[in-house]
Amino acid sequence: MATPEDILQVICPSFLTTSGYSIYLDMAERITSSGYYGDLYSDAVALTAAHKWFLNSQREGQTGVVTYAMEGRLAKSYGGIGVTKNELELTAYGQQLISLRNSICPAITITSQDIIGRY
Numbered sequence: 001m002a003t004p005e006d007i008l009q010v011i012c013p014s015f016l017t018t019s020g021y022s023i024y025l026d027m028a029e030r031i032t033s034s035g036y037y038g039d040l041y042s043d044a045v046a047l048t049a050a051h052k053w054f055l056n057s058q059r060e061g062q063t064g065v066v067t068y069a070m071e072g073r074l075a076k077s078y079g080g081i082g083v084t085k086n087e088l089e090l091t092a093y094g095q096q097l098i099s100l101r102n103s104i105c106p107a108i109t110i111t112s113q114d115i116i117g118r119y
Contacts, residue, residue: 001039001042002042003042004025004028004029004042004045004046004049005025005046006042007042007043007046008046008049008050011046011047011050011093012046012050012053012054012093015049015050015053018053018057021049021053024049024050024052024053025045025049027048027049027052028044028045028046028048028049028052029045031048032044032045032048036104036106037100037104038104040100040104043100044097044100044101047093047094047096047097047100048093048097050091050093051088051090051091051093051094051097054091054093055090055091086098
């Protein structure tokens with residue numbers, strides 16, 4: 001199975017050239033549940049780390065949706081007013097993590113019938 005570093009080498013190779021990238025991986029591991037993601041845990045850690053890294057290094061901690069960019073007298077518009085409900089919507093990595101979360105259907109199992117009698 002691929003490690004988060006293996007996945008990041010493919011989806012975001014510039015992440016691994018950043019000094020201190022292991023801090024982002026540590027943060028992502030602490031907030032990602034291996035029980036919830038199961039076999040997809042490495043994917044979730046990699047996407048979370050890339051998302052946090054992108055927000056902090058590429059967007060310099062800025063929040064919100066970029067609707068236009070301007071340099072001199074040249075402006076480029078990216079569409080209308082953007083509204084985000086979730087911080088993960090701000091990056092492609094976060095959006096992929098949302099999609100990954102939505103693809104998981106957690107199972108609920110009952111291990112003993114005695115549980116019913118304890119209510």
